[in-house]
Amino acid sequence: MAHAENMTLMELYERFTTDEACLEYLYEKRWPNGFACPKCGVIDEPFNISSRKLYQCKHCNRQTSVTAGTIMDKTRTPLRKWFLAIYLMSSDKRGCSALRLQRELATMFEQLKNSPEMIEMLAKMLESNSK
Numbered sequence: 001m002a003h004a005e006n007m008t009l010m011e012l013y014e015r016f017t018t019d020e021a022c023l024e025y026l027y028e029k030r031w032p033n034g035f036a037c038p039k040c041g042v043i044d045e046p047f048n049i050s051s052r053k054l055y056q057c058k059h060c061n062r063q064t065s066v067t068a069g070t071i072m073d074k075t076r077t078p079l080r081k082w083f084l085a086i087y088l089m090s091s092d093k094r095g096c097s098a099l100r101l102q103r104e105l106a107t108m109f110e111q112l113k114n115s116p117e118m119i120e121m122l123a124k125m126l127e128s129n130s131k
């Protein structure tokens with residue numbers, strides 16, 4: 001999340017007001033040159049199923065989602081919350097203003113703190129995003 005790193009928490013709030021906005025962002029990040037099928041590798045506009053949540057390759061019919069293979073795919077947590085959590089984790093990693101964020105997101109922070117597994121998964125995801 002190169003751009004998100006430069007965002008303030010307020011900007012994050014304002015930009016990602018809906019899960020759709022999050023999906024759009026992830027789509028652009030995941031497929032900057034257009035949708036690339038994870039199965040056959042063809043770059044082509046996919047069929048769009050169920051309002052942006054699922055994409056189907058026109059060539060091999062493989063269905064995939066923008067969150068496939070990430071922790072966001074495995075939970076029912078709204079994407080907006082993941083974005084906030086990831087923002088929090090990445091800010092914390094850089095050592096800036098973790099306490100301010102912690103206050104604002106106290107509940108989530110507590111949840112994350114008490115879940116080493118989730119932190120590990122978030123860290124992995126952050127790593128793969130920064131490559």
Ligand SMILES: [Zn+2]
Nearest residue numbers: 037040057060
């Ligand atoms: Zn395909």
